[in-house]
Amino acid sequence: MLPYLQSVDIILYNSFARTHLGHGTVRALIAGLLGLAPDDTRVKDSLDLAIRAGLTFKIHEGRDGAKPHPNTVSLAMHTTTGRNLEVCGESLGGGRISISEINGVVVKITGDYPTLFVAHTDTPGVLSALTAILAKEHLNIATMRTFRKQPGGEAYTIFETDEPASQEVVAACEEVLHVQFASLVNIPGAMPLKLRVNLKYDFASADRLMELCRNKQMSIAGMMRLREQKLRSSKKIPDQLMKNIIDTMRAETHEALEQPEHSLGGFLYGEAKRVAETPTPFISATQRRSMAYAWQRLNALPRWA
Template sequence: MRFKDVFSIIGPAMVGPSSSHTAGAVRIGKAARQLFGSQPELAHVLFYGSFAATYKGHGTDLAIVGGLLDWPTDDPRITRAIDIANESGMQVSFEQGKGLFSHPNTAKIVLSSSALSKQLSIVGTSIGGGNIEIIEINGFSVKLSGLYPSIVIKHHDWPGVVADVTQLLKQRQTNIGHMSVDRKSRSGDALTVMELDVPVTSELILELEQFPAIQSVDVIDLSRNSSLEEETE
C-alpha cells in the first residue's frame, strides 16, 4: 500500500504506543463490532506474528477490545477496555494463533451471542499508520481497507446477483471504489464486499434486501457508529 502523506505513516489521533499495534488494532475490532451489529457476549481473539509476540506490551489486546466497544482510536478509556468490557457483560479471551499469515500484524476475532444465536469470524491485518485490511469474513476471502463506507452482502451464488447490485448503485449514482467477491462453492453461498464513495443509507440497505438472492446486508463505516446514524435532509 502507498502512503499518501506523512500522517498516513504516523497514524491517526490515538492512544499509543504504536499506530500499527494499537490504532490499527482498534480499527480491526471496530470493523468486527460493526459487522456483528451489536455488543457480543463472547469475544475470542487470536493473535499472529508480531501481534502474538508483543500484544501485551503494546496494548494490542486493549486496543482490539476498545474497537469491539465501538470506541475511536483516541478514546482514553482504551487503557481500561478489558475491565470495562467485562463490566458491560462481554467476556473476552486471547490466544496466540498457530500457523502463518501473509502479514505479521494479524488478528482473528470470533464473536458470538447465544441470545441472538449469532456468530462472526473476521481476520484483519494492521498494515501501518493505523491502516488496516480485512482479509477474511466468515471464511470468505475479502479485501476491505476500512477507509471508505462499505457494504458486505451475503447472497446465493446465482447468475446476475452482482449485476443487479451494481445496477442499483448506478441508479443511485453511487460509485464503487473497490469490490471483491468470493464463494464457498458453485451455486452455494457467496460474499460480495463493495467500498463506496458515499455513506451507506438505510434506504439503500432496504432496497438491497429486496433482491431474492440476497441473504444479508451489513455495513462497515469506521467513521460512524455501529448502527447507521439517523439521516438528515
C-alpha cells in the same frame, strides 16, 4: 457495543502473539468491539468495561507462520441471535488496517473508497439486483468484487463507490432475495482514495510545501490548516480539531510525571516520576529530565491508538 454481541475469541498471530501483553493489543481490540474511538481515554479500561457490558472474551496465541502478515488477528464473534462471524484483519502500520478474511473466505477491504459489504448466497440474479439498487440511487461503482469458496455457497460482494451509500441503500440490499445481510464498512485510519487523488493542497516534499505557501501567500501553519480543512469530511472547525490534538500532546508530556498510571501492559508504574524527582551525581538535571520524559512515554495513558 456491536448489537447482540455476546462473546469473542481473539487469536493473535506472529508478532502480535509475542508482543500483545506489553503493547496493550487486546485492550485496543476489545475497545473497538465496544465502539470506543482510538482517542477515548477509556481504552485502558476496556477489559473491565467489557465485563460490565456482559461481553466475554478469550485470548489465544496462534502458531507462528499460520498467517502471512506479521501483525494479524482473528476475531470469532458469537451473538445472542445465533449468527456468528469470524473476521481476520491485518495491522498495516500508521494506524491503518486491512480486512483479509470473513468466515474463512479470503477478501480484501482497505477502506480506500466508501465500501458496501453484502453477504449472500452465490446464485444468479443477486448481483444484478444489487447493482440496480445502486444505479437507482445514482451511486457510481468504482470496483465490485465477489468472493466465494464454492459455486452456490456462501459469497461476499464488496462494492467500492465514489460516494458513500446511505442506510436506505443498505436496507434495500437486505431486502433482495438470497441476501443475508448488508453493511457499510468504515476502516479506521483510511483516507478515501478520491480525496488522495484530488487533494489540491497535498505535498510529498518540503519543496512542494514551500511552493504551495508561496502560491497562496500563506505561512506553513496557514497552509497546514487549509489542508486539514480540505481533508475533513466532518463540519468540525480545523482549529477545534487541532486544539484537541495539541491538548492531548501536552497532557501526554506531563500526566505520567504528575499523576502516574499503570502502563497498558501493567509493567510500568511511576518510574518516570521517580527519575524526574531523584537527584544523582552521575547526570545533570537536564539529562535527568530528558530521561524522565522518555520514560513517561512508556507510562502514558493510551489516548491515541
